Amino acid sequence: MAQITINEAIGQALAEEMRRDSRVMMFGEGVATKRPELVNEFGKLRVRNTPLAEGIIAGTAAGAAATGLRPVVDLLFAPFLCFAMDEIVNSAGKLRYISGGQFEFPMVVMAMTGGGWTVGAQHNHNLEAWFVHSPGLKVVMPSCAADFKGLLKSAIRDDNPVLFFVDLALGYVPGEVPDGEHMIPLGRAALRREGSDVTLISYAKTVDHCLQAAAKLAEEGISAEVIDLRSLKPLDEEAILASVRKTGRLIVVHEASRMCGVGAEISALVAEHAWASLKAPVVRLTGPDAPAPSSYVLEQAFIPQADGITAAARKLLAPAGQPQSDRVAATA
Numbered sequence: 001m002a003q004i005t006i007n008e009a010i011g012q013a014l015a016e017e018m019r020r021d022s023r024v025m026m027f028g029e030g031v032a033t034k035r036p037e038l039v040n041e042f043g044k045l046r047v048r049n050t051p052l053a054e055g056i057i058a059g060t061a062a063g064a065a066a067t068g069l070r071p072v073v074d075l076l077f078a079p080f081l082c083f084a085m086d087e088i089v090n091s092a093g094k095l096r097y098i099s100g101g102q103f104e105f106p107m108v109v110m111a112m113t114g115g116g117w118t119v120g121a122q123h124n125h126n127l128e129a130w131f132v133h134s135p136g137l138k139v140v141m142p143s144c145a146a147d148f149k150g151l152l153k154s155a156i157r158d159d160n161p162v163l164f165f166v167d168l169a170l171g172y173v174p175g176e177v178p179d180g181e182h183m184i185p186l187g188r189a190a191l192r193r194e195g196s197d198v199t200l201i202s203y204a205k206t207v208d209h210c211l212q213a214a215a216k217l218a219e220e221g222i223s224a225e226v227i228d229l230r231s232l233k234p235l236d237e238e239a240i241l242a243s244v245r246k247t248g249r250l251i252v253v254h255e256a257s258r259m260c261g262v263g264a265e266i267s268a269l270v271a272e273h274a275w276a277s278l279k280a281p282v283v284r285l286t287g288p289d290a291p292a293p294s295s296y297v298l299e300q301a302f303i304p305q306a307d308g309i310t311a312a313a314r315k316l317l318a319p320a321g322q323p324q325s326d327r328v329a330a331t332a
Helices: 006-020 036-042 054-066 078-092 128-132 145-157 206-219 237-247 262-273 296-302 306-317 324-331
Strands: 002-005 024-028 047-049 070-077 108-113 138-140 162-167 174-177 190-193 198-202 224-228 231-233 250-257 283-287
Touching: 002 006, 006 024, 006 036, 006 145, 006 174, 024 054, 036 047, 054 070, 054 078, 070 078, 070 145, 078 108, 078 128, 078 162, 108 145, 128 138, 128 162, 128 231, 128 262, 138 145, 145 162, 145 174, 190 206, 198 206, 198 237, 198 306, 206 224, 206 250, 206 306, 224 237, 237 262, 250 262, 250 306, 262 283, 283 306
Parallel strands: 024 047, 024 070, 070 108, 108 162, 138 162, 198 224, 198 250, 250 283
Antiparallel strands: 002 174, 138 231, 190 224
8 A cells, every 4th residue: 555645646547548558548638738748658649638628629539549549638627618519518428329339438527526725717718517417427525545546547437528526626636546457447436434323425536424423423422324426427326326225324425516416316216215314304405506616615615515515414313393493312
C-alpha cells in the first residue's frame, strides 16, 4: 500500500496504461503542462496540449477512437463540456450503435467538477446526470485515491466512451492505493460502512460527509450504512436494493441539484423494486437549483454537509408525532 493523493493516483493510472498499451494517448487543455512526467516518458506525440476548443478536442478523440487509438482527453472544468456535447453525445455515444457494432469508441473524457476551490458558477457545475441520461456513455465519479486509479484504468480499457469526473476538492486528498496492478470494474458500488437502521447513498466528496454523519449517528445509537456509488452508469442496482431492503430507510446525498438528478433515479429504482421494504419515505439531500457561488462560505452552504445528513437521519427514524428530543431513546 502506498499513501498518495488523488491527483497522483490519476497520474499513476495514466502512466501504467500508456506503458501497457501504445494506443493510449492523452491530449487536452494543459495536460502536457500539468503532467510533464508523462511527456518525458512517452513523448510529445502521445501527450499533447491543445487549444481551448472543447468541441475540437472531443471530436478528435472520437475520430481517434474510431480508428483504433484509445484517447484520454481533459476538458478541464465540467461546464466546458457544453461546448463538446455534439461530439460526445451525438458522435461517440451513438455511433457504435448506429454502425451496428462495426466501430468502437474507447475514449475517456475527464473534467473537474464540484465546489471547494471557489472557481465560480461558470467553472463549477455538477453535470453528471446529463451524461447518465445519454445513451452509449458510461459515467464515473469516484471518492478516494484507490478508486480513482482503479476506475480510470478500467475506463481506459473499456470499448465505450466514459465520462470521468474529478471532484475538484478531492485532488490533493491522500489515500492508500494498493501496490501493483489495481483495477476496479465499472458498475460496482462500494460498501463503505455497514449499518442496519438507514442507508446513506452518495458519490464523490459527499461520501465522506456521509461517513462523518454515520460516525455521529453511531454515537447516538443509530446504525447507518454508507454506499459509495463510484460508477453512476452502469449503476449498481443490486447493491442499492440489497442495502435498502436491509435497513428500510434511504437518504441519497449529492452535490448536484435535485431536479432530475442521480438521486431521483435511485429513488425511482427503490420505489419500483423495494417498496415493500421501506419503513419511511426516501429522502434526497442535494445542492440547490441555483448556480454555484464563488464565495467559499456560500459554497460550503451549497453542498450537503454531515450535520444536515445526521439531522435528516434522525428525522427519518423518529416515530410519527414523537418530539425530536425522544428520537435517540426510541432508536437505541
